Amino acid sequence: GQQLNQSPQSMFIQEGEDVSMNCTSSSIFNTWLWYKQDPGEGPVLLIALYKAGELTSNGRLTAQFGITRKDSFLNISASIPSDVGIYFCAGQDTGANNLFFGTGTRLTVIP
Amino acid sequence: EAQVTQNPRYLITVTGKKLTVTCSQNMNHEYMSWYRQDPGLGLRQIYYSMNVEVTDKGDVPEGYKVSRKEKRNFPLILESPSPNQTSLYFCASSLSYGNTIYFGEGSWLTVV
Numbered sequence: 145g146q147q148l149n150q151s152p153q154s155m156f157i158q159e160g161e162d163v164s165m166n167c168t169s170s171s172i173f174n175t176w177l178w179y180k181q182d183p184g185e186g187p188v189l190l191i192a193l194y195k196a197g198e199l200t201s202n203g204r205l206t207a208q209f210g211i212t213r214k215d216s217f218l219n220i221s222a223s224i225p226s227d228v229g230i231y232f233c234a235g236q237d238t239g240a241n242n243l244f245f246g247t248g249t250r251l252t253v254i255p
Numbered sequence: 256e257a258q259v260t261q262n263p264r265y266l267i268t269v270t271g272k273k274l275t276v277t278c279s280q281n282m283n284h285e286y287m288s289w290y291r292q293d294p295g296l297g298l299r300q301i302y303y304s305m306n307v308e309v310t311d312k313g314d315v316p317e318g319y320k321v322s323r324k325e326k327r328n329f330p331l332i333l334e335s336p337s338p339n340q341t342s343l344y345f346c347a348s349s350l351s352y353g354n355t356i357y358f359g360e361g362s363w364l365t366v367v
Contacts, residue, residue, distance in 0.1 A: 148297070186259070186345050186358030187298070232297060242313060243356065245290075245298040 150233055150246030158254050163220040165249045167233030175236040176209050176216040177243075182229045190231075191218070223253045257282045259359035261346050267365045268336055276331045276362050278346030284357075286349045287329040288313065289321065291342040292361075298345065304329055305351075336366040 150167045157163060167176070175194055179187035191202050193209035193216060200207055206219045216233055233246040259280045268274055280287065288303035290313075300313030304323040318340055320332040329348075333340060346359040 150297070153295075184360070186347070186360050188358070189355055192355070242300055242303070243288075244300075244314075247295055247297040 148233060148235055148244055148246040150249055152249060153247065154250040154252070156252045156254060157223055159223060159225060161223055163223055163227070163251060164217065165231060165233075166215060166217045167235075167246045168215040169235055169244075170214070171235075171237070172213040173235035173237055173244075174213070176207070177234040177236065178205075178207050178216070178218045179232045179234060179245075180229050181232065181248075187232055220251075223251075225253050225255055227251060228253050257357065259346055259348050259357050261344070261359040261362045263362060264360065265363045267367065269367055270337055271335050274333050274336060274364075276333075276344060276346075276364070278329045278331065278359060279327050280329075280346075280348040280357070281327065282348065282350070282357070283326065284348035285326070285351045286354070286356075287323065288347050288356075289319070289329070289331045290345045290347065291315065292345060293342050301331065301344075333364075336364075338366045341365050 148169050177192050178190045180190050181187045191200050191207040196213050197211050198209040204221045208217045230248045230250050232248050235244050262277045285306045289301040290298040292298045299315045301319050302321040304310045310321050344362045347356045349356045
C-alpha cells in the first residue's frame with residue numbers, strides 16, 4: 145500500500161499554544177482528509193480537502209492541501225484540553241478504492 | 256441516530272478458534288470497509304465493499320474473510336485467528352466511495 149508519513153508522532157503542549165502537524169506521501173492524492181480519534185472511539189472526520197492549494201478552516205482547525213498533492217498540513221490554534229487525542233491524515237485517490245491513513249500524531253495538552 | 260455498530264467490542268480468543276466480528280450500519284450506505292489499527296502503523300484497510308455482493312481486498316487481507324449479503328451488514332471473519340491478528344478493528348461506512356466515512360467504535364481483539 146501507499147505510505148503516508150505523518151509527523152510529529154507525538155506532541156506535548158501547553159494549553160493555549162498552537163499546534164502544527166503534517167503528512168507526506170510518496171504518491172499523489174486527489175483528496176486529503178484529517179481525522180481525530182478520541183480514546184475508545186473511532187476516528188471522526190475533521191476537515192476534507194479536495195483541491196491542490198486549498199486552505200480550509202473548521203473552528204480553530206485549519207488544514208491545507210499541498211500544491212504538489214503529496215502533502216497536507218493541519219494547524220490547531222489556541223489548544224484546549226479537549227483537543228487531546230490522535231490525529232490522522234488520510235489520502236484518497238478517486239481512481240482507486242482505498243483510503244490510506246498516516247501513522248497518527250498523538251497530542252497531549254497540558255492544562 | 257446514524258451509527259455504525261460493531262460487536263463484540265472486546266474479545267479474547269485462542270489461536271485457531273474461528274470468530275466473526277459483526278458490523279451493521281443504519282444509514283443505507285453502499286460503501287463499507289474494515290480497518291485494523293496497530294501502534295505506529297495507523298489504520299490499514301483489510302477489505303472493503305462497494306455494494307451488496309461486491310467485496311475487494313484492501314492492504315492487509317491475509318487471514319480474513321468478509322461477506323456482504325445485505326446492504327447494512329458487513330461481517331469480518333477470522334477463520335483461524337493467530338496472535339498477529341491481535342489488534343483494534345474498525346468498521347466504516349459511507350454513502351458511496353468518496354463520501355464522508357463514518358467509523359464504528361472499534362473492536363479490541365486479542366488472540367492468545
